[in-house]
Amino acid sequence: MNRRKQEKLAKAGWKVGTAAEFLRLTPQEELYVELKASLCQQLKRQRLRSHLTQEELARRVKSSQSRIAKMERCDPSVSIDLLIRSLLAIGTTRREIARAIA
Amino acid sequence: MNRRKQEKLAKAGWKVGTAAEFLRLTPQEELYVELKASLCQQLKRQRLRSHLTQEELARRVKSSQSRIAKMERCDPSVSIDLLIRSLLAIGTTRREIARAIA
């Protein structure tokens, strides 16, 4: 958001900030969710690249369509553990995972 | 282990194999534990580099000495989530975490 618009909103009584500020995350929590988000995106990218539906992917990683959807949406209920196990299950290499994280 | 010794043990009725084989891990599970092990080592390295005791580190990451010990020993009861949250808590960057994983 540019400065102009921000000032305009401020005049109208709004506050502008990052999602982390809004959710009152500590800097560490912020890093954590960002890192997790990278893995969520990586999972979705890998799935689309493989032309799989969530249903099909779910079968491969022995999970369910709903959980795959939550993973890709980065739902708070999914762990990095599950994300990494899912990525490994569809052939993502450590190097690729590292690349997604960095 | 060299070939000679392996044959010798085989004659004596022993089987020789990797830890993964012994524990009957699937290739994916093996990748998972290896990746986790890298993070465990990284945590220990970072702690020693910072000249912290497990007790002190535990306070920083709001955990307990026993759990830190389990993390560094790569106890099955510790999750990648906790490892990553701990690493972030002591100032490890995403890049460094990625480097440890790759």
Place this chain on the structure above:
DNA sequence: CCAGTATATGTCAGCCTTGACATAATGGCA
């Protein structure tokens, strides 16, 4: 040898994550 510090191991109640299921929204396509 002992005391003191650091690390390792075992246990467990309480909370968090998971797969599964139901159901709702979304997006084409005829």
Place this chain on the structure above:
DNA sequence: TGCCATTATGTCAAGGCTGACATATACTGG
């Protein structure tokens, strides 16, 4: 529009993870 495939959201019992505590073991200087 209605139908179908896909994805999103809500819920929950069962199992996994966590911090805390107790205790054991390892290490070191005196």
